Structure formats: structure tokens, C-alpha cells
Amino acid sequence: MAYKKGDALTARELAAQIPPKERLRRGPVAMVECVEEIPCNPCVEICPQGAISMPGGLNKLPRLDWEKCNGCGVCVSGCPGLAIFMVDLTEGRDRAKVALPYEFIPLPEKGDKVMALDREGNELGPVDVIRVQKGKRLDRTPIVTIAVPRKWALAARSIRRLGR
Amino acid sequence: MAAALHAAGVTTYRRSPQLHRPRGFFCAIGKCSSCLMTVDGVPNVRICITPLREGMKVCSPKGKGQLPEDDPATIWTWPGQYVDKILETEVAIIGAGPAGLSAAVETTRMGAETVVFDENDGIGGQLIKQTHMFFGSKEQHAKVRGIDIVPLLLEQIDDSRAQIMLEATAIGLYADKTLGVVRRQELFGLRAQKIIMASGASENMLAFEHCDLPGVYGAGAVQTLMNVYGLIPGRRVLMVGAGNIGLIVSYQLLQAGVEVVEVIEAAPYIGGYHVHAAKIRRAGVPIHTCHTITKASGQEKVEGAVVAQVDSHWQPIPNTQRELAVDVICLAVGLSPTAELLFQAGCQSCYIPELGGHVAVHDENLETTVKGIYVAGDASGIEEASTAMLEGRLAGLCAAESLGKKAISERKEEILSQLKELRTGPFGEKARKGKEMMRQEACRYGL
Numbered sequence: 001m002a003y004k005k006g007d008a009l010t011a012r013e014l015a016a017q018i019p020p021k022e023r024l025r026r027g028p029v030a031m032v033e034c035v036e037e038i039p040c041n042p043c044v045e046i047c048p049q050g051a052i053s054m055p056g057g058l059n060k061l062p063r064l065d066w067e068k069c070n071g072c073g074v075c076v077s078g079c080p081g082l083a084i085f086m087v088d089l090t091e092g093r094d095r096a097k098v099a100l101p102y103e104f105i106p107l108p109e110k111g112d113k114v115m116a117l118d119r120e121g122n123e124l125g126p127v128d129v130i131r132v133q134k135g136k137r138l139d140r141t142p143i144v145t146i147a148v149p150r151k152w153a154l155a156a157r158s159i160r161r162l163g164r
Numbered sequence: 165m166a167a168a169l170h171a172a173g174v175t176t177y178r179r180s181p182q183l184h185r186p187r188g189f190f191c192a193i194g195k196c197s198s199c200l201m202t203v204d205g206v207p208n209v210r211i212c213i214t215p216l217r218e219g220m221k222v223c224s225p226k227g228k229g230q231l232p233e234d235d236p237a238t239i240w241t242w243p244g245q246y247v248d249k250i251l252e253t254e255v256a257i258i259g260a261g262p263a264g265l266s267a268a269v270e271t272t273r274m275g276a277e278t279v280v281f282d283e284n285d286g287i288g289g290q291l292i293k294q295t296h297m298f299f300g301s302k303e304q305h306a307k308v309r310g311i312d313i314v315p316l317l318l319e320q321i322d323d324s325r326a327q328i329m330l331e332a333t334a335i336g337l338y339a340d341k342t343l344g345v346v347r348r349q350e351l352f353g354l355r356a357q358k359i360i361m362a363s364g365a366s367e368n369m370l371a372f373e374h375c376d377l378p379g380v381y382g383a384g385a386v387q388t389l390m391n392v393y394g395l396i397p398g399r400r401v402l403m404v405g406a407g408n409i410g411l412i413v414s415y416q417l418l419q420a421g422v423e424v425v426e427v428i429e430a431a432p433y434i435g436g437y438h439v440h441a442a443k444i445r446r447a448g449v450p451i452h453t454c455h456t457i458t459k460a461s462g463q464e465k466v467e468g469a470v471v472a473q474v475d476s477h478w479q480p481i482p483n484t485q486r487e488l489a490v491d492v493i494c495l496a497v498g499l500s501p502t503a504e505l506l507f508q509a510g511c512q513s514c515y516i517p518e519l520g521g522h523v524a525v526h527d528e529n530l531e532t533t534v535k536g537i538y539v540a541g542d543a544s545g546i547e548e549a550s551t552a553m554l555e556g557r558l559a560g561l562c563a564a565e566s567l568g569k570k571a572i573s574e575r576k577e578e579i580l581s582q583l584k585e586l587r588t589g590p591f592g593e594k595a596r597k598g599k600e601m602m603r604q605e606a607c608r609y610g611l
Contacts, residue, residue: 004433006406006441006451036438037589040299042307058301059589080297080307081439104419121448140309141297158446 008119009033018154019066019087028071028088028097031154032064034081046078073133076101077141086145087153096153097130099145107132107142108161116148116156124152126162165211165222166192166199167393175378175465177201177211178224186464188378192385193290194283195366195502202229206349212388215285215331247352253279253327255563256343256356258334258505261289262549263541263556264362265317270560271360272322274569279354280326281345283333288314289364291549293387295419296412299437303582304550311391317553337361337505339534358536358563361506362556365499365520365542370404373459379466383413383496390420398492402469403427404457407435408548410496414444417494425488428455428471430478437591456480460493469493499546503539510534514605518598519545526602527611528580529562530555538563545602547595554583 003009019029032043032052039059043052051068052075054060075084076099086099108114108129116124131145148156166189169177176186177199189199194213203209203222207229211222255271257264260282271278286292294310305313329347336344343354367382369375381389381397383405389395401422403414406429414424424444432453434441441451452471458480459470473484499520506524507513511532513522524532524539531538540559541552558579561572587595 003438003441005453006427006429006434006445008442008445009438033442034439038299038437038439038591039301039586039589040306041301042297045302046307057588058585059592078307080299081437082443083439117446117448119442119446121446139297160448 003036009035014154017064023066024087024089027090028073028086028099029066029069030064030071030073030075031085031087032062032075032083033085033157034062034079034083037061038081040080043075043079043084046074048072048074073099073143076143077133077138082141085157089150089153091147094150096148096150097145098148098153098156099131099143100157100159101141102144102159103141106161107134108144108159112161114146114159114161116146116152117158117160118155119157121158123160124148124156127152127156127159129159165201165203165214165216165220167389167395168216169211170389170397171393171395180376181227185376186378187376188465189385190369190380191367191382192388193367196369196382200229201225207231212385213284247350250342250353250355251279253277253354253356254567255279255358255360255560256341256354257281257360257362257560258337258343259289259362259364259541259543260284260287260328260330261362261364261541261552262291262313262317263364263543263552263559264289264360265314265321266553266556267360267362267540267560267563268326268328269317269320270557271564272325273320274561274564274572275325276358276564276567276569278326279356280328281332281334281343282328282330285331287318287328287330290384290387293384293391294549295391295416298550299548300550300586304553304586306550310549313553334363334505337509337537339510341509341536357567359509359538360556360559360563361503361524361537361539361543362541362552362559363502363505363543365501365546367495368498368500370457370495370497372457374462375460377460377462377466378464379462379491380460380493380495383409383494386413386492386494387416390416396420396422397494398466398490399423400425400490401492401494402457402471402488402490403494403496405429405435405496405498406441406451406453407496407498408437408440410494411436411440411444413494413496414449415440415447418444418447418449424449425490426471427451428457429453430456430474457493458485461487466491466493499542501543501545503543506532506537506539506543509537511537511539512609514602516545516598516601516605518594518601523602525605525609525611527606528603530559531562531611533609533611536563536566545595545598548586551583551586551595554579554586558583
């Protein structure tokens, strides 16, 4: 398990977290990148759809019911490990939306160009910020949604602000 | 005081008595004594936990620091005061961090008159620096940030029965449960029927060339600067240690706009959660396992570091050294329980590496070998803040119960089952093993 050495998750480690194609086609859906057994379960409590369960108890892995998930994004800011992302492949053939938790200031604004980064911090390319959610409900973990080329939908997991 | 000096660019406070090497702070939480200065004529004041007040005269001590008078008889009258009084209370709690405050929640709820001491000028211990959301489940405030837990605990303490004394350092604990306490310039005694030691832990040092240079800071010190005083420790940081603390503090450094050059870890695997590692990896910070630091460079403060790969015996491999230009070396290489007062009081100790080193032998109720003295939180063995809060509640319940307060078996069972749950799973293995060894030690002493 490369992630035990501090590496980013590999495609294989992520495979079970990727929603099935037909579900991705239907609308936004969460991708829970939590593959290690740690004592943590707020995602189960906060999902308004009851889509996340943790069979076996606090130290087990969360399981997302893709059919119940409606892509609302509450878990994106509510996961203490900042390990949940929202992907939306319904934006046309070539585009995708990725919503990610972003706890840095200054917060980008809608319309900004930012650099999309992968799980290792490598630059993918400049992308547009299409939505920024913040507020009391999100408790200082704003959600930034970026529009990315479809091929980056499962790769873009962070952003870096570009100089204005 | 130390934060103000740091903000003013002063990193050397004094010279070591023998070799005249520069000394600044290391732990910044009042534990390591690296930051001693002479304040208003009083030598060896820990300036990291001393609030700055207008008109104070602060200077570097000469040598080991001199008392103002040679005549020992005057020591107690100048410039402070020995108050010839011994206060009385039912429960005394040493430390107002997660464990101590949680203990006070239970003791006051059960009607025990309680005094909580802390040597800091505010409550919360290290919780006030934890800006990340906690793990665990709802019962342990999961998803709540550590900084937001302090008011939640305070709210639950019955203040008609509790007194919280800040800037008060417990300097002695005796088997008859009398404490010596220094509060500002006043020394007094306090006799309690039950004592709960919730004194936390101290940051571990790591030995390498020039590891004593100012700029080599403990992870707790970096958190104190950033999250209490709003100061950045430097511009470029090498993080040593990839346990949860090293990973979380690296993330907080990034949030503060500081560059984390890399995170190194001597073990072949990171000790912290993958999700914490992932947050800094996607921000571009490399993590190198099987790496150690061999040297810090710089004259008056850190200007660089040398790191090297280690072999399976933890020895640096020749020709793998790399030089890094950094101005801060942050050590996140573990914690040791602060339990010295317990040993002074005659509590039996044992050495359990899984719990962080020397710990006081205690039973399932967290009572030590000296009846009526309890230990909770990191002082009982290094774990997470969530377990510290549960242990604090357990010690509080048991202490109050043994005072004859109403029985509480249900709540106790609930706490024990939560503790057990938190210690389940792969990351609970160390604590499980440590606590099992503790159980054996407790049996040996007939607890």
C-alpha cells in the first residue's frame, strides 16, 4: 500500500471509490477517498440522504450508496479528513465539474482562473472556478467547484491560485 | 513574552552556561526550560508561558541565573511571597486541557468542590491550537474543531463548584495529597482529598548536530506561534516526523502561507492517517519515508538542514545526504507524558514505550498506586485528545464517586465502551498494547 509511505492513492486503491459509469452519467455524485481504517464517522451522521454507512463500526471504512447519493456536497465540507469530493459528468461530453474542500485564504472567487492540481500536487492546467460555497453551515471549510476537462474529473483534487 | 520577542525578530534569549551556545525556545508550552530569562530580577522564568505586561524588565541571564540575595532566608520574601496558608478542596485537578476540563465537568456535576490549576494564562491546553476538525464519533465531538471544543467543555462545568486558577504552576505533590503551587509571585499549599493529574505531555527532542540551535522548534511551539499568536515561525520549514502531529502542523503551516519544503520520516511508513498526508501531498509537499535529519546549519539560528536516507537499522546511508535551505526545523517526533509530580508523590512508575515512556502505574479507574491520586490524558500515556477527554471524564467520575458522591455506573460503562471503541482498529493498536501492559503492571502492584 503506497499510501502508507505517504504517497497519493493509486488508481487501484481508488478503484472501489469510483462510482459506476451509468451513475456518473446521471448527475453529481460523491467520491469518498477514504481507504484506511481510522476511528471516524461524521460522514455517516451528516449525509442528509443516509447514503453513507459504516458496516462494522467506527473503525471501518465508509460505504457510499451511489443510488441514494444526490451529490448535495454536505459531506465535502463535513469530512474531517477532507477526503470527499463531488464529481459531475453531466456538463457535456468534454467537461466535468469537481467540487473540493478548500481551507486556504484568500479564497478564490467565481470566475477566477486557478491551477488544477492532482493528488500529488502536480499541475494539470488552468481551470475556471464556477462556484464558491462558504458560510456558517460549512464551518470554515469552503467548497470550491471547478470546471475541468473531462479527463481530469478523477484526477483534479486541489487548486492553486494564480497571480491576478 | 516569547511570542513578542519572536515577532520582533529576537530568537536568542541567552547563552548556554558552559559552551555559550545560543538558546531560544523549543517547546513553547512551558515544558522544556529552553527559554529561561531573567524577568524583573527573577531568574529562570519560562518566558513562553509568561504573559507580557507593561513595564516588565526582561534580560538575558548570566550563566545559570542568580538569585538576588545570597542569604537563603530572604529567598521566600523577595520579590515574591510565601503565603503561609494551605487551602482545602475536595478535588484538585492539575491541568486545564482536554483531560483536566473534562474531569472538572464530571466532578462538579457530581457535586464535588473542585479547583483546576493551569500554568498557562488561558484554559484549554493544546486544544486551543487544534484548528482541524476532530475525528472519532459524535460523542467525542467529531467534526468539531479543537478550538471550538473548549467553550463546549467550559459550558458543562458547574462554576458554582469549580474554581479555575490560571498562571498557577503545581511545583510539588506529596503523598498526603498536598500540592505546592506557585501563582505569579505567590507560593501556597493546597490540600485535596482527591488529585487528578492531567498535566499533558512534553515534546520529544531528537539528537543531531546543532539540534540546539534556535529555529529547531517542537511542533507544539509552531502551533503556539501560529494558532495562538498569529505569527509564522519562519519562511521555509523542514518537518521531521510524519505522524498525525507532523502532518497536521504541516497543513497548518501551508494555511499560514509558509512553505513546507518536505516532510521526512525515519520509519518506512508514515505514522499518521493517510487523509492527513493526502491534504499536504495534493498541495505539493513531498513526504520522504526512511529519511532522517543529520545536521542543522547556521550560527545564531537555523539556516539549513542536512537530511539523509536511513537503512533498516535507522543509520544514515552514506552519500544520500541532501542539503535543504530552511529557516525552521520542526520536530514532530513524539511526546512524553508529564508525570514527574506523580513520581514525587510516590506513585509507582513503569516504562511502556507504547504509552510514550515513563508513566504512573494506574488501574482501570485511572487511580495510581497512591490512593486518591488519579492520572488522565496524555499524562497517563500518549494518545489523542478525544481519548484524553474520555479519560478525564472517567477520572473525574471515579474521584467523585470515591468521595461518596452518588453512584454513576452507567456513565462509567458508557465512557469505557467509547474508549474501547476508539482504541479498536489498526491505529488503536499501540494504545491497546500499551494499556494491556499497564494492566499487567497494575496487577503486579495489586491494583
